[in-house]
Amino acid sequence: MSKTRRLSSAFLGLPYIFWAAAFIVIPLIMVVWYGLTDENGAFTFANVAAIADPAHSKALLMALLLSFLATVVCFLLAYPLCMFLVELQKGSDSFLTMLLIVPMWMNFLLRTYAWQSILEKTGIINTALTALGFAPLRMINTNGAIILGMVYNFLPFMVLPIYNALEKIDKNVINAARDLGADGRITFLRVIFPLSLPGVISGVTMVFIPALTTFVVSSLLGGGKILLIGNVIEQEFMVAYDWNLGSGLSLVLLIFIIINVVISAVTEKGEEAKA
Template structure:
């Protein structure tokens, strides 16, 4: 009995912080302004502007996730074997930005990338043509990669260091070269971490509106921006909630994937 009392605050938190808001979103999502039941808000995802924003968000999230993966996996391999990595110092350095407010980090990129920003000043100074990627999808992808890379590195690194060193040595011992060891042993054994990392990078990238606002300058309209717009300036909470419910499908799919590949909770950082 007494143990149940201790879980009370957490249950209350879950109720007020997660379950009730979800219920409210669901309610708004399936009603119109007058409170009548409707599927219009959910169907709205298929209309031109919304559909385009969803596709663009999916594409940019996909690109940024692939880039993150291409950086994080080799990095994990290097950190795993390096002496510095063992002490966690290098990992710490790569994870450090994660503890800084991510709006600040994104704004920093804005300052760096601006037309007369630091990068272009330096480029101009050494006589190179200036870079015009601010307010383009490329800048948004850059921001996503920068913001979500640590979330990718950590689970992959965790999965990699858990692989028994003897198992890798056994593969070499049995005649496998580096590529075969990677292909047949290391990658299959780090799948939980990879899946976890992909989800941690993909879902926030897909739903972001801050990164696209700051680095897209209003010219890159993602589904997150549309939802934000409906809740704020658009004041159409019902439509915003309906689109949010659609986004939730992607989150549920991601969670299901983690559940499937990460049964032992290996790659999880939470």
């Protein structure tokens, strides 16, 4: 009985296993293969070591800096919002959650293009400012514009896991803390926040990684003036046709992704162990 059940459930997973093999595992193997060989197919570490090239390391540091700042801003916006959402009665919070999710149904590129026309010199904000007699602001094609684009596009990925974590916290735990004399601040610091940490970490991962690797946001809102590591890799493939170097630099990024995934896996395990 249990054997047939296991067999049939393996059967259910089959379509996805094929999917994952064809579109995730094989491409990843190809990236590793290209990244560790030169154009003649001989093994080399040069494509990965090329991250030390000033142009590349600068682009990587820039990407780390901007995606770090975007993640911090996302967290600062998302956490209070989630606490607010959890406090609300059921019913009205689903409306707010909808407001957060609906923009995600629109195409990512279109949303980013829309920011162009908001931030431009002749854009909505500056037209309004000038009409009111203020000096126009220089917003588009700056680091700030890129961070804004990252925050806007990736904020829902921070909100949803934090919201889930906060919602799962047993109200009795909070009441118990209060009964035992903890004030609001202590309850938050010692009870609520630690319990929501897995959500925070998965939110941070889900914002930081796409922000770190983006090339669309930086090229649309940065005017091509700010080179992130994602742009370098994209251009190695699309402009220079250097798949080896492009893959090698991707492997460097992969290291950051793995570090992130390991951190969130470890914390989750820790939480489970505690529970």
